[in-house]
Amino acid sequence: MNPSTDDLAPAGTGRARAAKRRPAPAKRAIDRLDGLLSGAVKTGLWVWVAMLVVLTVWVVVTSLKTNGEVFTDPFGLPKSPQWRNYRLAWSVSGFGQAAFSSVTVVAASALLTMVIATPAAYVLARVNRRSADRVITYFAIGMGIPAQALVVPFFLMSNDLSTFMTEWVTGWWDDRISLALIYVVLSLPFTVYLLTMYFRSLPTEIEEAAAVDGAGPTRTFVEIMVPLARHGLVTALVLNIVALWNETLFVLIVVGDPQQRTLPAALLELYNTMQYTSNWGGLFAGIVILVMPMILLYLWAGRRIVQAMTQGAIK
Known part of the structure; x- marks a missing residue:
């Protein structure tokens, strides 16, 4: 051995x-x-x-308690659910009209942001030039500009736009259109930056194979890359919807008519009138109306958001 x-x-x-x-x-x-x-x-x-x-x-x-139960038994269950709190918040406090304004403005802003940001991000992700990196840096810097610093410029521009459209073009103007345009400007830096990183994480071999098969750049982008990047697009869309849904500052500044304001502004107005109405159950019902759609949206899109953020960070 x-x-x-x-x-x-x-x-x-x-x-x-x-x-x-x-x-x-x-x-x-x-x-x-x-x-x-x-x-x-x-x-x-x-x-x-x-x-x-x-x-x-x-x-x-x-939100299902009476005004007395809110104070006498704040942590207990309601003896009789007060569903009328939601009816009062929806009709009397104007949450119905505010919800319509919120859905319209947020949907239009988020979709227009995606339409502009998606092709821009794809071009920045695929162009191998130093200028592309510089543009991406500018978008990243734009993400760090506080919204409070833009209040005065946006207020002046919205007033000038309203005056121009009313006196020279259409004869009327809706301040919610100005609000939607402001939302698009505020959302573009984050959306373009996020989608650029996501498109960079996708393999270029797929585009090369499409080019060999005779597909042009536009067809490759629309029919191949957009469906392939659906998780990143859903992530950007959901994050923009949540951010714009809860925005209050520019609503109060740009939209002068209280009947045209969105849900956060309507909730703030309801809170300001509490010293006269003392409708605490309606106030909590308004909070539920404002918050619950976003919670349901996150429950539906949470896994897609995590997958898109993880895939975009790998590259």
């Missing part, structure tokens, strides 16, 4: 190899610290999620 190489090696050599295989104390300490930090972050996120779920359930339950 022939002795193995390890048997013939000096004893010191085996101990040296074992020492190399064992992690250093500093590395073990770092790994242990990473594990503790990861566990703490996960625990904190789950606690945060639990708090949000509890708060949402509490708001829904409170």
Whole structure:
């Protein structure tokens, strides 16, 4: 029986190899610290999620209470669900008209943003020039400009546009159109940047194969790349809808007619009248009307959003 190489090696050599295989104390300490930090972050996120779920359930339950139950039993269940709170919020407080304005303005703004941003992002993702990277940097900088810094310019431009259209073109103007255009301008930097990163994560071999088959750039983009990037497009669309649905500042500044304002502004107006009406159940019902559509939208598109954000970050 022939002795193995390890048997013939000096004893010191085996101990040296074992020492190399064992992690250093500093590395073990770092790994242990990473594990503790990861566990703490996960625990904190789950606690945060639990708090949000509890708060949402509490708001829904409170929206079904009478004014007296809101104060006497704030954490209990309603004795008799007051569904009329939703009817009062919808009709008396003007949430019906506000919901129509919100859906119209947000849908038009989000769709127009996608129509403009999708081809722009595709071109920036596929053009191999230094100028393309510079343009992408400008869009990234645009994401960091606070909305408060744009209040005065947008207010002046919306007034000038309304005056021009009323006196020289159509004879009328709806401030919600100006609001939709402002929303498009505010949404474009983030949307173009996100979609550019997503298109860069897609393989170029598919476009090369389409070119070999005789497809032009426009056909390749419309029939191949847009369906292939559907998860990224859905992500950008949903994030824009959520952001615009909850926007209040520019609604109060641009839209002068209270009957044309969106749901966040209507909810704020309802809160301002609470000192006269004391309709707390209707106020919580209005909060549910405002928040619940976005929660349902996230439940439907949550997996697509995570998949698109992950795929866009890999590249």
